[in-house]
Amino acid sequence: MCAKTIETQDITYDSLLQGNRDWVKDMIDNDPAFFDKLSAGQSPPVLWIGCSDSRVPANQITNTKPGDVFVHRNIANVVVHTDMNLLSVLDYSINVLKVKHVIVCGHYGCGGVKAALGNKQVGIIDNWLRNIRDVYRTHEREMSTIKDEDQRFDRLVELNAIEGASNVMNTSIVQSAWANGQELAVHAWVYSLKTGLIKDLKVTSTGLDDVAAAFKVS
Known part of the structure; x- marks a missing residue:
């Protein structure tokens, strides 16, 4: 059972807190030990690198529970090697949590990708x-x-996710994990806001053989 959905226009500061209390009650009613188990630690099998768009919540669209997916989100699910925030998340998820899958998920209708297609100046986000x-x-x-x-x-939404997955694969973090025999796969997906369905872009990488020579590190 899920907490009662609040219509967007009715959301207030107080309703958020009440929503939390309702959710806690639902969770405990369904499983009295839910929070005891949740607070004992996490071992998610998946790292999700997605867009910050409020309509693309990783757990809900994959029908997973709290503790199942480790999540990093930014504008347009961009993966670049200078983003220390993302690299820190990647390093922790692979070397500490030992996730088995890293998924870069874009979504059709992404405002960031749409802005990148145009020439209109937006602001600091242009960089x-x-x-x-x-x-x-x-x-x-x-x-x-x-x-x-x-x-x-x-x-372009699809290519952005594919290039993001490629950039994940090319990091020294992922390559070191593969070199050490760690089970790890990198995937690119795209989510449709219109249908609710995820499209697997079929570019899964599972080992060093998938890394181009120019990006290999030893």
């Missing part, structure tokens, strides 16, 4: 969106063949 424009530049030949604007938008 962040530069990473998505680099994805476009890398795949410019393919992108230039897509004449339909919506299809081009959707494809």
Whole structure:
């Protein structure tokens, strides 16, 4: 049983706290030992790298429970090697939590990707969106063949997730785990806001053989 859903327009500071109390009651009614087990520690098998968009909550769309998914989110699920926040999450999830799957999940209709497709100045986020424009530049030949604007938008969402997964795979963190024989797979997904379904982009990597020579470290 889930806590009562609050309509967005009715959410207030007090309703958030009440929502928490309702959720706790539901959890305890369903499993009196729920919080005892939850507070004992975590061993999630999955690290989720997703967009900050409020409509893409990792647990709900994968039907998982608290403790099942370790989560990192940022604007447009960007993965770059200079992001120490993301790298710290990646390092902890792989070397301490021993996750078995790292999933980079984008979503169709992503505002960050849409902004990166245009030339309008947004603000400080323009510097962040530069990473998505680099994805476009890398795949410019393919992108230039897509004449339909919506299809081009959707494809950049997919390519951004694929490049993100590739950047995860190329980190020294992941390569060291593979070199040490750790079971670990890196995936790229895209979620549809219109259907609620996840699309597996079929670019799973599971070992050092999947790392391009230019990015291999020893």
